[in-house]
Amino acid sequence: MHWVEAIVLIVAITSFSKVMHARYNSRLSQQPKGFDEAEALKNSALQREVQELRERVKVLERIATDERQSRALADEIDALK
Secondary structure (H helix, E strand, C coil), X not given: CCHHHHHHHHHHHHHHHHHHHHHHHHHHHCCCCCXXXXXXXXXXXXXXXXXXXXXXXXXXXXXXXXXXXXHHHHHHHHHHC
16 A cells, blocks of 8 residues: 555545544434423433422331330321321
8 A cells, every 4th residue: 555545545534534523413413492491301300200209208207216006006007198
C-alpha cells in the first residue's frame, strides 16, 4: 500500500465516522420535548411513595417492638387495616 492510498483510507474512515456521529446526535435531539418533565413527575411520585412506605415501616416497627401482650398487638394490627 502506498502512502497516498493510506491517506485516502484514513480520510474515508474519518469522514464515515463523522457522518455516523452526526446521525447519532440528530436522533438524540429528536426525543420528545416533555421527556425531562415526565421524568421529573415520575421522580416526585416515586419520592412520595417512598416517604409513605417509610411511615408504614415506622408504624410496623413500633408495633413489633412494643412489649405488649399478644392480644393487644393483634387488636392494634386489626385497627390499622
